[in-house]
């Protein structure tokens with residue numbers, strides 16, 4: 001645990017519900033001049049890097065095929081590969097009040113919908129909910145951009161998304177209801193089935209950020 005604590009001294013470990021963590025950038029991260037998103041107005045993409053080194057863009061999706069009006073009526077959304085999670089709700093992310101925010105399609109007034117990150121449960125998905133005010137993001141969260149170090153760091157051109165003091169718990173798993181759909185799962189286990197995921201299909205990934213603001217969006 002000593003190494004873990006040392007590595008995590010730059011992270012804020014906020015236990016919320018047992019086995020759950022939400023996604024927030026903490027003051028330690030803000031103190032790193034050479035990594036991460038410095039301005040809350042800078043948007044970024046989230047990408048998954050498989051152990052095979054294949055990379056895929058992630059998006060907030062609804063896990064449903066509802067494209068009735070092109071704008072999903074969903075009020076919950078989940079991190080998933082952008083082409084394998086159903087209707088895409090947002091592909092860009094921002095920080096607001098230190099919280100991770102998905103930037104959805106514009107409404108009738110041209111104001112982009114705001115999707116704030118909710119608690120990530122061990123074995124479950126990374127859920128977001130529609131919010132009237134992006135300032136609600138990050139109130140009880142635990143998200144951090146982590147310097148790009150091992151095990152896969154040198155291969156990955158961007159800061160990593162960490163949660164609960166670790167960047168290594170992320171995986172992409174098939175859904176059970178629609179096996180062609182996949183989602184991002186944190187610390188998958190057999191009980192991930194209660195979140196709708198088929199544990200035997202899970203593949204570990206590292207999640208990283210890409211942005212014009214980081215200079216790694218090619």
Ligand SMILES: *[C@@H]1O[C@H](CO)[C@@H](O)[C@H](O)[C@H]1NC(C)=O
Nearest residue numbers: 037038039040041042043213
């Ligand atoms: C983003 O915020 C920074 C200061 O935090 C400011 O310098 C910059 O002009 C802003 N950019 C936009 C596009 O608003």
Ligand SMILES: *[C@@H]1O[C@H](CO)[C@@H](O)[C@H](O)[C@H]1NC(C)=O
Nearest residue numbers: 064065066086178179180181
């Ligand atoms: C949703 O899309 C998937 C993948 O294309 C397909 O297999 C499934 O049958 C669709 N479900 C519905 C309810 O249309």
Ligand SMILES: *[C@@H]1O[C@H](CO)[C@@H](O)[C@H](O)[C@H]1NC(C)=O
Nearest residue numbers: 069070071105106107108109
């Ligand atoms: C989604 O909603 C916005 C605003 O209501 C509208 O401008 C846009 O055309 C809609 N997109 C589709 C595909 O219907």
Ligand SMILES: *[C@@H]1O[C@H](CO)[C@@H](O)[C@H](O)[C@H]1NC(C)=O
Nearest residue numbers: 043092103104105106111112
């Ligand atoms: C609103 O969303 C669109 C993509 O749907 C994006 O191009 C645009 O930058 C967003 N606007 C803001 C202010 O984030």
Ligand SMILES: *[C@@H]1O[C@H](CO)[C@@H](O)[C@H](O)[C@H]1NC(C)=O
Nearest residue numbers: 040041095096097133134135
């Ligand atoms: C947070 O979002 C609100 C909109 O809900 C916006 O007015 C505010 O400027 C944002 N704050 C930052 C720091 O991005």
Ligand SMILES: *[C@@H]1O[C@H](CO)[C@@H](O)[C@H](O)[C@H]1NC(C)=O
Nearest residue numbers: 051168169170171187203204
């Ligand atoms: C995936 O990561 C977990 C730890 O997060 C580890 O226990 C497991 O062995 C990894 N699986 C593979 C195939 O490397």
Ligand SMILES: *[C@@H]1O[C@H](CO)[C@@H](O)[C@H](O)[C@H]1NC(C)=O
Nearest residue numbers: 174175176179198199200201
């Ligand atoms: C889980 O995936 C495996 C491998 O694709 C498949 O054989 C099994 O039927 C799936 N289980 C469920 C509950 O969908």
